[in-house]
Amino acid sequence: MVNFRDSSVVIIESGRTLIRAGIGLQDLLKAPSVEIQARVGLRRNPGDGANGASSLKLGESSDNLRPSASSGRPSTLPFQPSLLAKVHDYLVGSQLDEALEADQDIIVSWPFADGDIRDWTQAEALWKYVLFHTLQLKRTQNESPVMLSMPAGLFRDSSERICQIFFERFNVAGFGLLDRPMAQLYAAGQLNGVVVDIGHEITDITPIYDGFIMQNARSSTPLGIRDCQVYLANLLRSNQSVMTAASPPDKPSDPDVIQKFLDDLVKYVWMEGLVRVPSDGQTIEIPEDEGLTDIAAVLVAGKEKAVIETGMKKKLTAKASAAEQARAREIEALDLVTVEFRGHSVTLGKERHRFCEPLFDPTLLNGLPVERADPYEWRILPLQEAVAFSVRQTDVTQRQYIWQGLFVNGDLTNHVKGIGAALQSRLAPFILSTPDQATEVQPRSIRVLTVPEYFAEYREKGDGFAAFLGTSIVAKIAFNESHGKSFVSKTDYNEKGPHAVLEMSVALL
Numbered sequence: 001m002v003n004f005r006d007s008s009v010v011i012i013e014s015g016r017t018l019i020r021a022g023i024g025l026q027d028l029l030k031a032p033s034v035e036i037q038a039r040v041g042l043r044r045n046p047g048d049g050a051n052g053a054s055s056l057k058l059g060e061s062s063d064n065l066r067p068s069a070s071s072g073r074p075s076t077l078p079f080q081p082s083l084l085a086k087v088h089d090y091l092v093g094s095q096l097d098e099a100l101e102a103d104q105d106i107i108v109s110w111p112f113a114d115g116d117i118r119d120w121t122q123a124e125a126l127w128k129y130v131l132f133h134t135l136q137l138k139r140t141q142n143e144s145p146v147m148l149s150m151p152a153g154l155f156r157d158s159s160e161r162i163c164q165i166f167f168e169r170f171n172v173a174g175f176g177l178l179d180r181p182m183a184q185l186y187a188a189g190q191l192n193g194v195v196v197d198i199g200h201e202i203t204d205i206t207p208i209y210d211g212f213i214m215q216n217a218r219s220s221t222p223l224g225i226r227d228c229q230v231y232l233a234n235l236l237r238s239n240q241s242v243m244t245a246a247s248p249p250d251k252p253s254d255p256d257v258i259q260k261f262l263d264d265l266v267k268y269v270w271m272e273g274l275v276r277v278p279s280d281g282q283t284i285e286i287p288e289d290e291g292l293t294d295i296a297a298v299l300v301a302g303k304e305k306a307v308i309e310t311g312m313k314k315k316l317t318a319k320a321s322a323a324e325q326a327r328a329r330e331i332e333a334l335d336l337v338t339v340e341f342r343g344h345s346v347t348l349g350k351e352r353h354r355f356c357e358p359l360f361d362p363t364l365l366n367g368l369p370v371e372r373a374d375p376y377e378w379r380i381l382p383l384q385e386a387v388a389f390s391v392r393q394t395d396v397t398q399r400q401y402i403w404q405g406l407f408v409n410g411d412l413t414n415h416v417k418g419i420g421a422a423l424q425s426r427l428a429p430f431i432l433s434t435p436d437q438a439t440e441v442q443p444r445s446i447r448v449l450t451v452p453e454y455f456a457e458y459r460e461k462g463d464g465f466a467a468f469l470g471t472s473i474v475a476k477i478a479f480n481e482s483h484g485k486s487f488v489s490k491t492d493y494n495e496k497g498p499h500a501v502l503e504m505s506v507a508l509l
Helices: 094-101 120-134 156-169 180-187 225-238 240-246 255-271 295-301 304-316 322-334 350-354 383-392 419-430 463-478 490-503
Strands: 010-014 018-023 034-037 040-043 106-109 145-150 174-179 193-198 203-209 219-221 337-341 344-348 406-409
Touching: 010 120, 010 180, 010 463, 018 120, 018 463, 034 120, 040 094, 040 120, 094 106, 120 156, 145 156, 145 180, 145 463, 156 174, 156 490, 174 180, 174 463, 174 490, 180 193, 180 203, 180 406, 180 463, 193 383, 203 383, 219 383, 225 240, 225 255, 225 350, 240 255, 240 344, 255 337, 383 419, 406 419, 406 463
Parallel strands: 010 145, 145 174, 193 406
Antiparallel strands: 010 018, 018 034, 040 106, 193 203, 203 219, 337 344
């Protein structure tokens, strides 16, 4: 039996665009200590340290390259393979960030963006950086086992090669591989459900029954955070406060500068938690003006902050008159918020809560500059239709259990609340709701899952860390298991080679 100290266990979550990692397992599982973008950089000029790395030409092939998984969806994030580049040639994490900030000529690639591994050398560079630079492990004295979660649907030979890299290149003491959607569902304490993972430009949908991914029902839709950002940036062009900051009347900005300002402002707004998502049927329209306050005049005068503060103070004052209290209630109903952004005070109204609308109605993106990896001849399904379609691909006897675990997560859910409930309300028409038509196997309701509150370090972080939490839970069980059947030990690897990873039974946990 192999014994590992909880303090030595390494957790790595590899997503399409982010990698999170941490070392050590406690009774109350810790949040990740490392978070980097899943991208690498290569200096274009060989004299800058790329060792003469040459780009792969069309039609050439390499053992380090492979097509993305057939079940995945192509990404528009850049990818530039290189035949001659070595692991140490690539810039990762803070090294890459600093090079880009210094305007160095860097070729950026995202090796995991398609849901599989586009380039093995780039993938190894990312994992090596996490293990030996950020977590500061020593290869020659590596006593740490690693539990790695990856997007679902990897090729079998991809799993074997990952196992080989971790044992032969990183010298890990043990290795476990877990499908990311399973990790996410484990974090919610369930074995049945449908995991909706909202990413940068792709949302992955994975039905799971009795602890097993329904591979034939997995799907993805080309909608994500990128689409929401493009949509809200376009809406903000109608906000006078925003446009004045983006292009001051006395010093007008060119269109590219304005667009960059809007894009960055939108990202700031949603990441600061200033967006909420109304459920289906709720409205986010500003109430009709009843004559109490001329909001347009307030914005033009630049007195919105003072009006908000004055109105709220008066509301809290017991001696406030009925008229003053009515004015304060109206200001509050308008839901104005003022943010300091790049030296400007910018006031936003309820339009910011429309941020997630394209997820549920992609036609709102018509005419907007949204790049797609593939030309779409067919209609892009709204998120609710895509989820319903995936669940309908499962057996009819399984659906009632799957619908009891709607789990919406991804980086967006760390900052924007209410997406799960909004999707739940929009999914209601897709299940049977008439009691006199119900049978024993037909679903009657949909239940939204969240990460349990007893995970103290995750309580305020949102459900976007579910994959890391679930991977930690599996690691704590697997690496303390007496039979060692849920991970590959060094002995297993020496006896069976990379194929040993295919004999793991993590799904049975």
